[in-house]
Amino acid sequence: IAATGDPALTGLSEAELLNDRAAADPAARNALRFLSYREKFLAGSWRFNTYFGRDTLMSVRLLMPALQPGAIEAGLNAVLARLDRDGEVAHEEALSEFALLERGAKGEASDAATLDYAMVDDDYMLAPVAASYLLERGDAAAARAYLARAVVSEAQPGARDPAGALLVRNLRFVLKSAGPFAASPTTAKLIALKPGRQAGQWRDSNEGLGGGRYAYDVNAVFVPAALDAAARLAASGLLDPYLTPDDRKALADAARMARVWRDQAPSRFRVTMPADRARSAIKGYAATLGIPAEPALATLGRTPLVYHAIALDALGKPVPILHSDEGFALLFTRPAPADLDVMVQSIMRPFPAGLMTDIGLVVANAALASPKLQADFTPAKYHGAVVWSWQQALLASGLERQLARDDLPPPTRARLRTAQAELWRVIKVGREVQNSELWSWAFADGRYQVVAFGAGKQDVDESNAAQLWSTVYLAVQPPAN
Known part of the structure; x- marks a missing residue:
């Protein structure tokens, strides 16, 4: 028995989580149920038991064939609720007493969650994962209904926006940050780790990239995949209610930008070593x-x-x-x-x-x-x-x-x-x-x-x-x- 002063999360039952394609693995089913809630998926227990953006997005994508629609939407909503004002995906949140300590150090008397935006890979995962769910099921009506439902913000307390509007916010970030390389493809315009950071993607130990600043997965995979997803989502018409004229103009260039990234970024990582x-x-x-x-x-x-x-x-x-x-x-x-x-x-x-x-x-x-x-x-x-x-x-x-x-x-x-x-x-x-x-x-x-x-x-x-x-x-x- 455990007692806490924090609001309880709303657990998802096994029937709400998994469809009939899921493997009959009792240990994995129990672990997933323990970590899955309507408000968010938890990265892991016992040490973390909290939201991690990358973990949520990659797990939702890999589990997608076996998940019920409501479970997929719970995962996506957790990420959308924690976007910052510019559309970046939150990597991690600090809660409860830890949040009190962090905010107290800044002179703030609040236990509202603090959010970390240090990672760069998760910013470009959201669009392709969302596109897989919205476009590959062949149910446009269900996709429109999901995008229209309000998501309560964890990053800006009190804010409520449609999921579609929040997804567009992330697409704006993707297009803006990918623009310099698409306009003039040089190595310096690739997506680098943030200044002062030694990690920025899933290999998040100090040595994980061997001292590298431009990660292969971010630049050769996720940025072009995010641009391609932006182009496909725009072409589908699903995002029309949430787009401004400037958004439409920017999205009209997404497919071209994706081609530039696909053609120019991966080759910069290609190494050829003589056989001997x-x-x-x-x-x-x-x-x-x-x-x-x-x-x-x-x-x-x-x-x-x-x-x-x-x-x-x-x-x-x-x-x-x-x-x-x-x-x-x-x-x-x-x-x-x-x-x-x-x-x-x-x-x-x-x-x-x-x-x-x-x-x-x-x-x-x-x-x-x-x-x-x-x-x-x-x-x-x-x-x-x-x-x-x-x-x-x-x-x-x-x-x-x-x-x-x-x-x-x-x-x-x-x-x-x-x-x-x-x-x-x-x-x-x-x-x-x-x-x-x-x-x-x-x-x-x-x-x-x-x-x-x-x-x-x-x-x-x-x-x-x-x-x-x-x-x-x-x-x-x-x-x-």
């Missing part, structure tokens, strides 16, 4: 970790190794870390077949040439980087060579989405099918820990073995608690064949 140099680096890195290099080297051949860097540094130089964020591109964009081949190959090669191990997909691989960066991306680092449950679900969803296309040549489709089968093989191996946030590994007796996450990390206990992200397998199902 790559083989030497991978062999040396494997030795430092005490793992065999031969399976990885056997997949390289004699052609150059091509991949996308995890980020660009302040001077526009690629940070040479192989990473799992290609999964975002597979889920949110429509890459050309040649680009799909590069993405899938860079992910699916055996570690440390790629990201695949026998116990899961690691989220970062520093084999091609300096010894300094390698020390920051070990299997004992929060965003290092560790397995994150939701990133595997992201890749599974992305592969499924790409395989639904009808414009892929047979060799590319075959590579996607092979990747899908191998991914599900390692997901099944990790079933015992899939409801953890992340896990690490050790190599012993000739094989990879799952171990608890590195000792000393403050989030060790969190990996064994209820996590919103780790419930996404309710909606991500292995292919029937």
Whole structure:
């Protein structure tokens, strides 16, 4: 029994949360129900139990095939209610006594939630996630009804606006912030981390981007996806009641802006390394970790190794870390077949040439980087060579989405099918820990073995608690064949 002086949240029952497509996983269902409320979804327990914008948006998108419409709308509304006046998405909120302390330090006598807008990825997630819900169900009447319903603001107490008006507010931010690069595509006009910050997307530890300032996922995936969503939403007519003449003019240019970003941004992260140099680096890195290099080297051949860097540094130089964020591109964009081949190959090669191990997909691989960066991306680092449950679900969803296309040549489709089968093989191996946030590994007796996450990390206990992200397998199902 717990007592609190704070207003109670309104829980969503399992029937209100999940449709008949959801997997029959009692532990994941219970975790999701514990973390899901009409007012918001909670990022995780026991330590957080509060709203996180990115966690909400990505979980809603990955769970969308298994969620009831009301649950999807609850997640979207939580994000819309916390937009700032410029349309930025709130990353995190501080509540209750913590809010009292934060506001008291500023001379304010209030316990109203304080909101953090430090992240840059969530600002560009809202539009594509909302577009997936509003445009891909084929129910325009229901979409219009949702957009017309009022959302009570948490960022501006007392304000009530239609969901459609709030979504347009975010689209204004997207168009304005993406405009400089679309007008003159130079690296300096990409979306950077905010000044003074070392993190700005899901790899939110200080070392998560290896010192990078321009994240791959933000610039190569989310900004063009947000612009494309803006163009599609405008063309649908769903937003007409909420647009000003200036909005209509700006949205008329969204499709062109999206093309510029798609054509110009990803190539800045593309790295080509000569085969001999790559083989030497991978062999040396494997030795430092005490793992065999031969399976990885056997997949390289004699052609150059091509991949996308995890980020660009302040001077526009690629940070040479192989990473799992290609999964975002597979889920949110429509890459050309040649680009799909590069993405899938860079992910699916055996570690440390790629990201695949026998116990899961690691989220970062520093084999091609300096010894300094390698020390920051070990299997004992929060965003290092560790397995994150939701990133595997992201890749599974992305592969499924790409395989639904009808414009892929047979060799590319075959590579996607092979990747899908191998991914599900390692997901099944990790079933015992899939409801953890992340896990690490050790190599012993000739094989990879799952171990608890590195000792000393403050989030060790969190990996064994209820996590919103780790419930996404309710909606991500292995292919029937």
